[in-house]
Amino acid sequence: MTSAERELSGLLPDLPGRLDQMVPAAWRADPLVGEMALRLCYSALVDADSLDTSAHFQRLAQPRIRPDADFGHLFKVFEQRRRDEFVGRGGTPIGSLREQVYADCLAAAEGERGVFRLAAPTGAGKTLASTAAAVRDLAGEPG
Numbered sequence: 001m002t003s004a005e006r007e008l009s010g011l012l013p014d015l016p017g018r019l020d021q022m023v024p025a026a027w028r029a030d031p032l033v034g035e036m037a038l039r040l041c042y043s044a045l046v047d048a049d050s051l052d053t054s055a056h057f058q059r060l061a062q063p064r065i066r067p068d069a070d071f072g073h074l075f076k077v078f079e080q081r082r083r084d085e086f087v088g089r090g091g092t093p094i095g096s097l098r099e100q101v102y103a104d105c106l107a108a109a110e111g112e113r114g115v116f117r118l119a120a121p122t123g124a125g126k127t128l129a130s131t132a133a134a135v136r137d138l139a140g141e142p143g
Helices: 003-011 026-029 031-057 072-087 093-110 127-137
Strands: none
Touching: 003 072, 072 127, 093 127
């Protein structure tokens, strides 16, 4: 046992002795789900730390958090900007590939929620396609 592990119970007395039992079974059963969950938890921790630090230096009693976003509106703006960006580029092989990746991501977002892999070559539009799928899902937009 490392010294950090020995000190943990003194620093956090409410922490259970066995942390593995706090991890949901689904996270332990599938390494991909576990990895994604760990990344999301880490991201939430970093965001919370950043908000708390900002509030501290602004001498606020608590962090300022924006109200819920209107994802329906954000999806419409996203779609319009994407269309504007690609207008006039003409039909190219890479453009066709990007459109297919985009359409496939939106189709996958209409199905059951889950963890997805998106394997496509560099420049195929993975970032825009996966973002569109996530924002549309959050908006509850139909296909």
